[in-house]
Amino acid sequence: MEFLKKIEEKWQKRWEEAKIFEADPNPEKPKYFITVAYPYPNSPQHIGHARTYTLADVHARYMRMRGYNVLLPMAFHYTGTPVLAMSKRLAENDEELINDFVNVYKVPKEKLKEFTDPLIMARYFHEEIKEGMRKIGYSIDWRREFTTIDSYYNRFIEWQFNKLRQKGYITCGSHPVGWCLKDGNPVGQHDTIGDVEPEIGEFILIKFKQGKTIFPTATLRPETVFGVTNLWVNPQARYVKAKVDNEEWIISQESTEKLLNQNRKVQVLETFLGKRLIGTFVESLVNQAKIVILPADFVDPKNATGIVMSVPGHAPYDYVALENIKKEHEKLKEYGFKPEKIEQIKPISLIAVPGYSDIPAADVVKKMKITEQLDPKLEDATKEVYRQEFHNGKMKTNTGKYYGMSVAQAREEVKQDLVAEGKATTMYELVNRPVKCRCGEECIVKILQDQWFIDYGKPEWKTLAHKCLNKMEILPEELRTEFEYVIDWLHEKACARKSGMGTKLPWDKEWIIESLSDSTIYMAYYTIARHLKKCQIRPEQMTDEVFDYIFLGEGNIYKVAEKVDLNTEILERMRQEFLYFYPLDSRHSGRDLIHNHLTFMIFNHIAIFPEKLWPRQIVTNGSVMMEGVKMSKSFGNIIPLQEGLEKFGADPVRLSVLSTAELLQDAEFNPHIAKSMIDKLEKLYRFAIQITKIRNKENEKRQVEAFDLVDKWMLSRLQRRITDATEAMEKMSVRKAIHCILYELDQDLRWYQKRTARKHKKDSVKKDVLRQVLETQILMLAPVAPHICEEIWEIIGKKGFISISPWPKPNLEKIDIKAEESEELLINLLEDTENIIKVTKTKPRKIFFYVASAWKWKVYLKALEKSMQGKIELKELIQNALKVGRKPKEVVKFAKKVIEQIKTIPEKKKRNLIKIRGVDERKIIGDAKEFLRGRLQADITVYVERDRGIYDPKRKAAMAMPLRPAIYIE
RNA sequence: GCGGGGGUGUCCGAGUCUGGUCAAAGGAGACAGGCUUAGGACCUGUUGCCGUAGGGCUGCGUGGGUUCAAAUCCCAUCCCCCGCACCA
Structure with missing residues (x-):
């Protein structure tokens, strides 16, 4: 860890001194x-x-x-x-x-x-x-x-x-915002206790009349006005009579301030308890019905006007409150009501909803077993009725011209009609109230006047934005x-x-x-930023004309420069630098x-x-998660960057945040992951040291002929990894690239090391291969973990900064299909053999491999070719096979198997096999005998299935398929 | 509600565009072994079920469909996450 630190400081200093990241045109x-x-x-x-x-x-x-x-x-x-x-x-x-x-x-x-x-x-x-x-x-x-x-x-x-x-993209107008009266400021999500977004909703205030006095009832469902049976007022709350604009309103005391902030003139004339209003009558402006004002505890004076119209047929709150009050005879008497009169008030049905009775509110209340108007379940009940009616409801005949409309449509039309006729008005309110400002004050809605806007709503602007987006990646x-x-x-x-x-x-x-x-x-x-400072330009010299010239090429440079006393050369340099780097x-x-x-x-x-x-x-x-929780201050799970760097080092942190997730997903960070990155880098570092230690006496030029199949395989894989990593980087799939460079390549490397572990005589070839791998690997890792890569670059004797060395290109000549197929044969063979050993639970002393004879390969390749051209006919294949094979029975069996097997081979592999005309299985396995013996702890013998003097006590040899040698273990 | 993303094995997480080499990469965890005075680290192996020969069965949210073949394509459905502003 300490040494990682030293490396970081060393290279950061060198980069800075060499100014390699300063970009000039x-x-x-x-x-x-x-x-x-x-x-x-x-x-x-x-x-x-x-x-x-x-x-x-x-x-x-x-x-x-x-x-x-x-x-x-x-x-x-x-x-x-x-x-x-x-x-x-x-x-x-x-x-x-x-x-x-x-x-x-x-x-x-x-x-x-x-x-x-x-x-x-x-x-x-x-x-x-x-x-x-x-x-x-x-x-x-x-x-x-x-x-x-x-x-x-x-x-x-x-x-x-x-x-x-x-x-013409700037407009001016009014706009409702969440507002704190104490701070005198708009309130956004981050300004509230608990980070709650203030949600602004528009209430419709439907007016009811009592003489000259107006009762503005607040509702989100104006279409239900046809089902009003009474009004609700909270008897314990304070109400006022006030002059609002040019009318006399009865509203809750709390609402006066809100109306003031929504640009209404409010003058309070009188204050009293809601109780006083109970039992009086008001008249609907919609249908002239006379209805009574009743008491209800659920009415919140802090919500909108504090006056509510009661639609018990379609509003669960109203339904329950009405049922409640019918039973409270004592209370009714206290207010001077005759219980029979109240008993007569019946819910009015005005919306038909499939699956519900005429009185949906009653259905839901009964279903949820709600009996009290202060029951919190009423929220859910209201939501259900609201949703059902909104999506599936149709207005009934008693709603006049709105008959037959969907609730959604009727709501909009009723609102517009009532407002146009002066029978209703609107008021903003927070629909998720109470929302509290961080200062503790409850937020309200304010309409800001003369607010300046950028009007992103302009259609022609949007069209251009789409055009731009279409061209963008x-x-x-x-x-x-x-x-x-x-x-x-x-x-x-x-x-x-x-x-x-x-x-x-x-x-x-x-x-x-x-x-x-x-x-x-x-x-x-x-x-242009650096020129402004360097050339000591005064801000006032940067007039709109100057910017027009720099960024848009408008105006005459001499005139523009002269006007503000600016050097034309500097002006032109800025213009040119902008044009060089932009877009x-x-x-x-x-x-x-x-x-x-x-x-x-x-x-x-x-x-x-x-x-x-x-x-x-x-x-x-996406963001970074810490143990599955989004890393953010409010969750108290942040690790400040500098602390993280101190603890884990720059390269490990860089790797950690980029290697655990693709762009779209959230990444996970925890000390564990960072630690494993440290280990990984240290391992890489040790690997580099190890390679430099294998001293090479002669120069490193080596003929390709000196390479074994394994060596060629390793280099071939390396080229493929380069291709894959490059492709991933192009799409900024850094996670994929890191996996390719660090993990998949390492897997190849591990196989290579295993395969070559016993080949002492060819150390120099091996070193050459390992060097190529390492060099390529650190080049590709350099963007992600630049410090350690610079260090290794230096250790292996490279000149200059790796940060500005060319990204590796795959050398297609080094792609060796034959070597790849050969190694795959061995990998599969090893796996099959191990599987047999596992299943039979034996400790093998001798293992015999029987590879397919030449005629099988011929038939196999023929079949591959046929399948590439289209369909393989079994008959045709058999006829073909009979020319080269011996016993018809054997031939038929084999041909059937081939057809089965070939179906599952991907096209690419088929093409490769055809191209190289198969592989020499006996030689490959024979050459890897030592390796296999080491792995399987048994003597290895290889036969071609028809070899003379073959040892085949269990008659396995005939089962051999191309790329799938038969196996016998004893 | 609207829009976006996603549901894979004990867990995390690839694979899905371009169907077949997929019982499904890679981790983590667990188990066994090696190393070690011990612990950690490291290395080897096992880790869906069955199987004394490389095989079979079940399986990628759920239900259908297309196909010789589906984690992958189509339809339906359920569930989870994120955003919906005047604020960085």
């Missing part, structure tokens, strides 16, 4: 531009983050070895509110957060005090993250680093937004449909907030562009960003850049 070389979503510096990175970044780095390193001039830059995303929020929580001495910072993130205590300044916190984690990226060995060109609050960057984003606005390809879906689904996206760090909206400085909107085309900015060849990120960032990137690129500069590829990956 080079017209001689094809470029490849990779970016990965920049990190947000509100905490250190953990092993989970490492997956995405390591994948991008592996991609970069691979492409570099493929001969590309690769640019992999990095920046830091300061934009947004989370740093501010954390800073505030620290200032308030939030214990949980302080604990995280000190014990999990290992922030020195004295540093913590400074973190009440959000910028200091961001800078701290910025450096922390950067340090981690160096220590894990990413091949980043750090000269291009920036943050999103750099003044140049601000100018860049202003340019982008001006562009978007010019193109999406890895893994399975997720393409998801992108299609997101493109269609996106609509106006609020693009600015009132707080947080970032760039101000250029035309409305009160607003700050939020983080998902200022991170869509910044990849372009990387191409973006590959964009990496976690797959969770498909729904926003990655798709926004597509939209914004096509909005601003010409088609030939659109992004070319997106690579996404």
